[in-house]
Amino acid sequence: MPTVTFITPDQNRITIENADANLMEIAQTHAVPGIDGDCGGVCSCSTCHVYIPDEWRARVGPPGEDERTTLDFNDAVRENSRLSCQIEMTEALDGLVVEVAPSA
């Protein structure tokens, strides 16, 4: 089962093994600070905002159209922004590292 590491805005690294849900759900299950998931994962709140490091962007992929629309309302949006509720962990993402956005 894949492993994912969250880097919090204060630079703490939280590594979670056997990650088999979407990143927002994984973060909430493991009490990762800064991932609130207020809308429950329906892509409408951006309180699950993360940044994808360059080396992972191709494998994670770009945001979908609805996700991009939601991100556009977030002041901290960057080119490498994603909503973690829209990223499903798979074996192909084993070892993934994401940064929790300050305003997530």
Ligand code: FES
């Ligand atoms: Fe609301 Fe991800 S949990 S957009």
